[in-house]
Amino acid sequence: MATTPPPEHLREEVESVLIGEKEIAARVRELAADIERDFIEQDLLVVALLTGTVPFLADLIRNITLPLRLDFMGVSSYGNNTAPGELVFTKELKLEARNRDVLLVDDILDTGKTLRAVIDKLDALQPRSLRTCVMLEKKSRRSEKITADYVGFDVPDTFVVGYGLDYAEKYRNLPFIGELKPEVYS
Ligand code: IMP
Ligand code: MG
Numbered sequence: 001m002a003t004t005p006p007p008e009h010l011r012e013e014v015e016s017v018l019i020g021e022k023e024i025a026a027r028v029r030e031l032a033a034d035i036e037r038d039f040i041e042q043d044l045l046v047v048a049l050l051t052g053t054v055p056f057l058a059d060l061i062r063n064i065t066l067p068l069r070l071d072f073m074g075v076s077s078y079g080n081n082t083a084p085g086e087l088v089f090t091k092e093l094k095l096e097a098r099n100r101d102v103l104l105v106d107d108i109l110d111t112g113k114t115l116r117a118v119i120d121k122l123d124a125l126q127p128r129s130l131r132t133c134v135m136l137e138k139k140s141r142r143s144e145k146i147t148a149d150y151v152g153f154d155v156p157d158t159f160v161v162g163y164g165l166d167y168a169e170k171y172r173n174l175p176f177i178g179e180l181k182p183e184v185y186s
Contacts, residue, residue, distance in 0.1 A: 001156070006178055013184050014161070019153055019177040024163060025059065027152050031133065032063030034150055035103065042101035043128070044068040049075055049118065050091060052107030052164040052172070056135040056152075060105070071095040073121075075114060081168045082159055082185050087117050097125040104130065107164050109137040109151070112144030119146075136160065136177070153177075159185055 003016035048057045050072050061070065074091030102122060109115060115132060122130055133150035140157045155177070161167050162174030167185055171178075 003179070006176075010174070010178070013171075013181055014174075014178040015181045017176045017178050018155060018160060019163075021175045024152075024177065028056070028059045029063050031150050031152060032060055035060075035133065036064055036066055038131070038149075039066055039101060039103065043099070045095060045097060045100040045102050045127070046070045046105060047093065047097070047102055047122065048072050048105040049107070049114070052166065053105050053135070054172070055164045055175075056107065057105055060133070069095055069100075073118060075118060077114065087114060089121070093125070097122060097127045099126070099128045101129045102127040102131070104132045106132070106134050106148075107136065108155075108160070109134040109146065109148050110141050112142050112146035115146050115148070116144040135163070136165075 001018055003018055004020065006014040006017055044066055046061060046068050071093050072091060073093055074089060075087060076090050077087050078085045104118060104122065106115060119130065131149040134148045135152040136155050137148060137151050138155055138157050159167065159180045160177055161171035161180050162177045164172050166172045167180055
């Protein structure tokens with residue numbers, strides 16, 4: 001992955017830009033095209049996990065021309081800021097998932113514990129089908145047997161922020177995906 005320096009005002013905190021705005025936009029269009037092809041004539045319900053999916057989700061759904069419904073689930077892991085702890089659901093679905101073709105959207109697939117818990121919860125609602133889309137994945141850290149159907153980018157095992165991803169709730173508004181400096185989180 002070719003990296004570039006971050007903007008001047010972020011140099012103290014962000015080591016490098018791993019994935020820039022243009023690269024993200026191009027990949028999001030590809031993902032949307034793949035999703036459109038697979039969900040044609042289906043009853044698409046997009047279920048996005050709060051809060052890290054927000055920028056990605058907004059870009060993704062605007063590139064999908066199929067009719068769809070959109071709902072959110074809240075899930076938080078209470079641990080320290082870089083190591084996940086216990087999962088707590090903070091918002092339940094409002095729309096009916098039963099017999100719908102559900103596309104579950106998350107920001108990053110890391111150990112897989114989040115998606116495992118959410119998939120189990122959604123499965124219990126008896127959707128007709130359930131597929132998953134993640135903006136990023138870190139393959140090396142998987143502890144659950146989970147793969148996503150649509151993956152934006154593979155990232156190395158380093159802490160990344162931006163385009164929705166946070167460290168201690170900061171950096172979600174960066175328009176690119178960057179590597180956080182270890183001194184910020186250690
Ligand atoms: P998993 O349950 O271990 O797969 O972790 C998924 C969640 O951990 C994501 O939804 C993120 O909130 C968080 N996460 C994992 N890696 C990173 C990272 O590098 N930066 C920011 N958040 C991360
Ligand atoms: Mg998070």
